[in-house]
Amino acid sequence: MRMNIIDRRLNPKGKSLANRQRFLRRARQQILRAVREASGDRSITDIASGERVSIPSDGLREPAFRRSGEGGVRDYVVPGNKEYVEGDLIPRPQGEGGGGSGGSGDGEGEDDFRFLLSKDEFLDIFLDDLELPDLVKTNINRTESHSLARAGYSVSGSPANLNLVRTMRNSLSRRIALKRPRPDDIAELEAEIRRLEESGDDPERLSELRVDFDRMMARSKRIPYIDPLDVRYSRFEPVPKPVTQAVMFCLMDVSGSMTEHMKDLAKRFYMLLYLFLTRRYHHVEIVFIRHTHEAKEVDEDTFFYSTETGGTVVSTALTEMKRVVDERYPTSDWNIYAAQASDGDNTSSDNARAAEMLAGLILPLCQYFAYIEVGAEYKDWLGRETDLWRTYKSVARVAPNMAMRKVRVRSQIFPVFRDLFSKERVGNAGGGA
Secondary structure: OOOOOOOOOOOOOOOOHHHHHHHHHHOHHHHHHHHHHHHOOOOHHHOOOOEEEEEOHHHHOOOOOOOOOOOOOOOOOOOOOOOOOOOOOOOOOOOOOOOOOOOOOOOOOOOOEEEEEOHHHHHHHHOOOEOOOOOOOEEOOOOOOEEEEEEEEEOOOOHHHEOHHHHHHHHHHHHHHOOOOOHHHHHHHHHHHHHHHHHOOOHHHHHHHHHHHHHHHHHHHHOOOOOHHHOOEEEEEEEEOOEEOEEEEEEEEOOOOOOHHHHHHHHHHHHHHHHHHHHHOOOEEEEEEEEOOOEEEEOHHHHHHOOOOOOOOOHHHHHHHHHHHHHHOOOOOOEEEEEEEEOOOOOHHHHHHHHHHHHHHHOOOOOEEEEEEEOOHHHHOOOOOOHHHHHHHHHHOOOOOEEEEEEOOHHHHHHHHHHHHEHHHOOOOOOOO
């Protein structure tokens, strides 16, 4: 019986998803370059939305076989030719006539190819080559990753999991328990019967042996060599697989010297960092610490939207971070990271203490420490460095796990962020502008 199945369902919305993914892979470098150029002009509130990008159409053409213009035997019949003979050169058409992708007389050419990246596609491409440096410590307490481990045997399962050793062992045990005749015993009895038949001696003994042989063969048929009861399959169960755990400390200066422009730059950086961590890692906790002349751990809403202000004592933020680490994040189990944002102002008497705490207490705990100094564009006109920048710079010279960058305008946030967390940056941390 032959049956034809006709699918009359409407085409799904994402019917070209496979073709779209192939296109993104093929034009990956051009799309990545376009995404990075587009991201520099985006606001942080639009980072999680899609993006319309343009790439040169020349890079989208697929290779194709064409007939060569040279060689071979060609015969042409061209009707209506009254002007040219063989060997004449045909001039290039002028004006806007003609097709193709060549340039026109006024210098215009083929438009760039424009398409819309979805939110997930944009974020995947933008965050593709970013990672937390030196993520090495593991802990099995919290995990969503599992691996299969041997967990005994079962009487049912996939043929691929058939355990031959255990099956044959069960078969042997059953045959011994039920006293199934061994092949050697049967062969020995059969040889004895053959010998008596050939010699003709002791007919009574021959008759008894034949009865025993029939009984033995019948018993062998009733007790199979391998019974379905003997079959065993290897059983596997998922077990937790150790995964990497990390915590990111976000330290932000909210003192009176931080203008709204500076706070906006710091918040945009932390929003981008938060998006990066929550999208790329499952087990990265984020601790928010705000500080003026006092520091305290706060929740996400308070960190980004509170209007609290005051004086500036940077060491209080480092002290609060050390307290939280000691209470909740043992360094033997957790990868510890920190990102600090400040305008560079600090109480003069606190600079030495901040440098001492950073070098002696914080950096030894951290896999990576990033310092972002935010400010106005005019702040570097005289080439002066802030007190905190000079203080941290002296520490960063001998600390390979510390990096320092400056952000003055919104367009610098994305490049600085990529510089701090790109895979190529690992091992090259250190002070710098």
